[in-house]
Amino acid sequence: MLYQEDFKVGAWRESTEPYLVTEEEIIEVGRRWDPRPFHIDRDAASDSLFGGLVACSAHLFAIVSWLAHHMEQPTAGVAGLGWDKIRMHAPVMAGDRISCKVQCLESRPSGSQPGCGVITVYNELYNQRDELVYTAQCSFLVERRPEP
Amino acid sequence: MLYQEDFKVGAWRESTEPYLVTEEEIIEVGRRWDPRPFHIDRDAASDSLFGGLVACSAHLFAIVSWLAHHMEQPTAGVAGLGWDKIRMHAPVMAGDRISCKVQCLESRPSGSQPGCGVITVYNELYNQRDELVYTAQCSFLVERRPEP
Numbered sequence: 076m077l078y079q080e081d082f083k084v085g086a087w088r089e090s091t092e093p094y095l096v097t098e099e100e101i102i103e104v105g106r107r108w109d110p111r112p113f114h115i116d117r118d119a120a121s122d123s124l125f126g127g128l129v130a131c132s133a134h135l136f137a138i139v140s141w142l143a144h145h146m147e148q149p150t151a152g153v154a155g156l157g158w159d160k161i162r163m164h165a166p167v168m169a170g171d172r173i174s175c176k177v178q179c180l181e182s183r184p185s186g187s188q189p190g191c192g193v194i195t196v197y198n199e200l201y202n203q204r205d206e207l208v209y210t211a212q213c214s215f216l217v218e219r220r221p222e223p
Numbered sequence: 224m225l226y227q228e229d230f231k232v233g234a235w236r237e238s239t240e241p242y243l244v245t246e247e248e249i250i251e252v253g254r255r256w257d258p259r260p261f262h263i264d265r266d267a268a269s270d271s272l273f274g275g276l277v278a279c280s281a282h283l284f285a286i287v288s289w290l291a292h293h294m295e296q297p298t299a300g301v302a303g304l305g306w307d308k309i310r311m312h313a314p315v316m317a318g319d320r321i322s323c324k325v326q327c328l329e330s331r332p333s334g335s336q337p338g339c340g341v342i343t344v345y346n347e348l349y350n351q352r353d354e355l356v357y358t359a360q361c362s363f364l365v366e367r368r369p370e371p
Contacts, residue, residue, distance in 0.1 A: 107289075108285040108286075108289050109289075109291075109292070110292065111300065124301060124302070124336070129302075132284070132288065133281075133284050133285040133287075136281050137255075137256040137281040137284075139281075140279065140280065140281040141255075141256050144257070144258065153272060154272070154277075154311065155280040155311055156311060157309055157310045158309035158359075159307055159309070160305070160307060161306035161307070161309070162304070162305045163303055163304060163305065166302075188272070211306075
């Protein structure tokens with residue numbers, strides 16, 4: 076388990092397995108949260124700007140979260156605090172396999188939550204062709220290492 | 224349908240119905256995307272910082288998307304481009320009813336996508352006690368009004 080003290084500024088971590096995005100899931104997540112034609116209707120999506128079904132942004136945010144649970148070591152995360160500079164660089168489509176790289180930008184004890192620290196990371200998501208699809212900065216509350 | 228020309232800088236819009244967050248859904252979404260104890264285990268959540276189950280951030284992002292489809296008039300949205308200054312102000316818990324207010328910050332034709340415009344909005348999410356739970360800025364591509 077990674078605690079606040081384990082996050083070293085400048086260090087990179089990577090996901091250990093990619094997330095496979097299926098057509099069925101794009102449609103299912105889209106119908107539930109963001110039912111636009113290019114998320115839920117294969118024919119309408121073919122005629123859209125994207126030329127096919129694309130994952131909705133809520134789907135991509137969920138995949139970011141899934142990938143955070145598929146790193147070599149889990150993080151003792153407590154709460155997401157804020158996100159900045161989220162940018163969508165390319166559409167995520169059926170058959171894409173998404174992986175992530177994470178660099179630590181800041182690591183410090185929390186001023187307000189005893190036993191916790193604040194971490195800020197920079198996230199990059201790539202597809203199976205190593206094309207950048209998403210970047211963001213995220214700050215979150217994380218446990219400090221328990222006293223022995 | 225709202226096109227780029229319909230977004231006036233400074234104008235506010237509101238959701239027409241709140242999103243009810245249930246315990247079952249917090250656990251289901253948490254298990255799928257962010258399986259931390261305080262999202263999926265009622266007893267562990269009771270002992271956590273939050274004192275009960277809390278919706279994961281991926282869940283809240285999905286609710287933001289759902290609320291965007293529950294405004295008086297739908298938007299001819301094409302793609303999310305970027306998010307800035309996302310801040311989580313208070314946990315979202317079982318039984319909460321979440322609504323949103325949206326202010327237009329920018330509205331202009333796209334320089335790169337013919338027939339589209341770029342909108343930037345400021346989002347505020349509230350619970351049923353009018354407590355602010357989430358704020359963010361979001362930029363997205365939207366269709367321009369079709370020629371008659």
